[in-house]
Amino acid sequence: xxxxxxTPKYLVTQMGNDKSIKCEQNLGHDTMYWYKQxxxxxxxxxxxxxxKELIINETVxxxxxxxxxxxxxxxxxxxxxxxxxxxxxxxxxSQAKIAQETQYFGPGTRLLVL
Amino acid sequence: AQKITQTQPGMFVQEKEAVTLxxxxxxxxxSYGLFWYKQPSSGEMIFLIYQGSxxxxxxxxxxxxxxxxKARKSANLVISASQLGDSAMYFCAVSLSNxxxxxxxxxxxxxxx
Numbered sequence: 759x760x761x762x763x764x765t766p767k768y769l770v771t772q773m774g775n776d777k778s779i780k781c782e783q784n785l786g787h788d789t790m791y792w793y794k795q796x797x798x799x800x801x802x803x804x805x806x807x808x809x810k811e812l813i814i815n816e817t818v819x820x821x822x823x824x825x826x827x828x829x830x831x832x833x834x835x836x837x838x839x840x841x842x843x844x845x846x847x848x849x850x851x852s853q854a855k856i857a858q859e860t861q862y863f864g865p866g867t868r869l870l871v872l
Numbered sequence: 873a874q875k876i877t878q879t880q881p882g883m884f885v886q887e888k889e890a891v892t893l894x895x896x897x898x899x900x901x902x903s904y905g906l907f908w909y910k911q912p913s914s915g916e917m918i919f920l921i922y923q924g925s926x927x928x929x930x931x932x933x934x935x936x937x938x939x940x941x942k943a944r945k946s947a948n949l950v951i952s953a954s955q956l957g958d959s960a961m962y963f964c965a966v967s968l969s970n971x972x973x974x975x976x977x978x979x980x981x982x983x984x985x
Contacts, residue, residue, distance in 0.1 A: 789971075799911075799961055801975040813971055848917060855971045858905040858924055863917035 761785050762864035764849050770870045771839055779834045779867045781849030787862075789813075789855045790832035792824060793848040795866070801848070807832055808855040836869075844871045874899045876976035878964055884982050885954050892939070893949040893979050895964030905967040906940065906947040911978070912960040920962075923947060959983045 762783045771777055783790060791814070792804040805824040806814035812824070821837040832849060846866045852859040875898045885891045897906070908920040923931040923938045931938045939948040947966075951958055964976040 799978050801963065803972055806971060808971075846915065850917075858903075858922070858967065860907065860919050860922055861973060862919060863909075865916050868915075 762849055762851055762862050764847075764864040764867050766867060767865060768868050768870075770872065772872055773839055773841060775839050776835070776837045777839060777869075778836070779847055779849075779869075781832045781834070781864055783830055783849075783851040783862075783864075785851055785853075785862065787851040787853050788829055789852045789859070790826065790829070791850040791852075791861060792832065792834050793850065794818075795846040795848060797845070805832075805834075806855070813855060839869075839871045841871050844869055874901075874966070874968060874974050876964055876966055876974050878962075878976035878979050880979045881977070882980040882982070884984055886984050887956060888953055891951045891954050891958075891981065893951075893962050893964075893981065895947045895949065895976055897945050897947065897964070897966045897974075899945075899966055899968060899974075901969045903969065906938065907965040907967065907973065908936070908938065908947075908949045909963045909965065910958075910960045911963065912957075917963075921949065954983050956983050956985060 789808045791806045807826040810826045823835045826832045849864040850861040852861045877896045904925045906923040910918045921933045921936045923940045935952045937950045961978045963978045965973045
């Protein structure tokens with residue numbers, strides 16, 4: 759009965775590789791998000807989709823590409839991984855895209871680029 | 873620019889005492905939401921409490937309450953009767969009209985037995 763799930767939980771890879779992180783929510787929410795949490799625990803929004811439509815696209819390298827096949831899924835593909843991409847990536851979802859909606863987070867994916 | 877400030881990078885509190893975690897924010901949005909999240913050492917982000925900017929009463933959820941002072945742009949989290957399991961990072965966040973959550977840098981709370 760997991761609400762927001764992410765796979766994999768841990769990802770260790772070499773520089774230059776391409777990798778994907780998958781996210782699924784079974785809450786029936788319309789809006790999903792990707793966040794990056796750096797080593798200092800600072801959280802930054804990367805992308806947000808509402809009903810498969812991109813609504814937030816922060817300044818991230820274009821090596822990062824989100825894909826939302828349906829409103830329950832938001833995947834993150836990263837090309838040509840760099841050392842600085844090492845971080846924890848969180849997926850989240852909310853009922854709607856309005857400001858007052860609570861966002862519910864997945865368990866995070868710990869990415870380590872060697 | 874929109875900004876969240878959590879002035880306490882770390883706090884030590886004796887078990888069973890109440891603790892107040894500070895959060896001030898700066899936004900020009902007329903309507904916004906204030907959130908607190910907990911991140912234990914296991915890493916997950918857990919929603920604790922929400923306060924809408926037009927809510928007249930301070931939000932409460934069990935041992936958590938939000939001391940909302942709109943004029944001062946302050947939204948402090950109060951945890952009553954702290955427990956060892958409350959040891960974690962605590963993040964304050966403000967949701968804006970452009971659908972984004974702006975996050976504070978967090979406060980690391982350690983509860984001492």
